[in-house]
Amino acid sequence: MNYGPLLFLGVFLTFAGAWIGMVYMPTITLNQVQATVQEGATVSNPRPYNGQEQLGRIVYQREGCVYCHTQQIRGGKFNNDQLRGWGSRRSHPQDYIYDYPVLLGTMRTGPDLINIGARQPNQNWQHTHLYDPQLITPGSVMAPFRFLYTKKKIGSVPSPDALVFNYVFVTIEQDEQKVLEELTNAGFVPVEKRDGKWVGQFDPADRETLAQIPGVKAVEPYVEDGYEIVPTEDAKNLVAYLLSLDRTYDVPPAENYGRIK
Ligand code: HEC
Incomplete structure (x- = not known):
């Protein structure tokens, strides 16, 4: 007996079934997804990215x-993402309608960023973190992206977009623990020790007050006097994109979308 047609039918049904389940049905459901506009609002959720973003x-x-x-x-x-504070609701297909390609990611060496613009909206913080992640999170394994910034001599007026670093380096001569305690009492927030110097949070304009503490050999600002760190266009665009990542709006109930639960 010739099983050819039967074999062909079997193979055909297998592929057709897979196509219906994995291509056709998701397309039908996902095609219904649209940006929504809240009553009285002028922008949609999500709003389209602007050119810089x-x-x-x-x-x-x-x-x-x-x-x-x-x-x-x-x-x-798997709601531990929400317990970690990365978002207050589960991600929804609507969140990605302006994303091509979608940057879902598969590895979580660092935190999830879908809501980073809402979680950390401070532009200077974002730039400081990209320039020197270990300054914000001591021991961070994220590489610094310093090549997205330029260090230059301050001209007749400082650049308006220069980064503000409220950090100083302190060299301690002796009795490290005791001196560190006194520095902390004076408002210095130590971050970590680098090449024999303590780097920490402190207003560089007031650094003389730290220099007077006995046992302190030198206090230097994070950026040498007369110099400034300015973001390149790439860094400015990247931070604009990060700040646009905010998917905290309400989404329509899942049952509106058939199979998406
Ligand atoms: C080698 C892995 C790695 C790469 C590549 C990396 N990061 Fe990170 N990132 C981390 C880790 C780990 C943390 C958590 C520690 C910290 O805050 O630095 C982090 C933290 C962050 C945070 C702060 C998140 C929060 O919740 O506080 C932001 C924003 C961020 N990264 C943005 C970026 C951007 C933008 C890039 C690409 C230019 C990038 N990261 C590349 C590992 C990485």
Whole structure:
């Protein structure tokens, strides 16, 4: 007997079934997803990226941020993403309608970033962290992205977008623990020891007050006097993109979308 047609039918049904389940049905459901506009609002949720944010997104892809950071809040049984404070609700297909390609990510060497713009909206903080992650999170394994910044001599007027570093380096001569305690009492917040110097938070304009503490050999500002750190266009675009990452709006109930739960 010739089983050819039967074999063909079997193979055909297998592939057709897979296509219906994995391509056709998701397309039908996901095609219903749209940006929503809240009553009285002038922008949609999510709002489309502006030009600068789109350029920043390209920097994000180019620099490989996606290898260490995800952009997805899991839900259901896996709600520990929410317990970590990365988002108050599960990610929804609507969150990604302006994303191409979608940068979901697979590795979580660092925290999820889908809501980083809402969690950390301070521009200077974002730049400082990119320039020197260990300054903000001592021991961080994130590499500094210093090549996205330039160090230059301050001209007749300081650049308006120069980074503000409220950090100083302190060299302690002796009795490290005791001196460190006195520095802390004076308002210095130690971060970590680098090349024999303590780096910590303190207003560099007031650094003389620290220098007078006995046992302190030298206090230097984070950026040498007369110099400034300015972000390149890439850094500005990247931070604009990071600040646009805010998917905290309400989404329509899942049952509106058939199969998406
Ligand atoms: C080698 C892995 C790695 C890469 C690549 C990486 N990061 Fe990170 N990132 C981390 C880790 C680990 C942390 C957590 C520690 C810290 O705050 O530095 C982090 C933290 C952050 C945070 C703070 C998150 C929070 O919740 O406080 C931001 C923002 C961030 N990264 C942005 C970026 C951007 C933008 C890029 C690409 C230019 C990038 N990261 C590339 C590992 C990485």
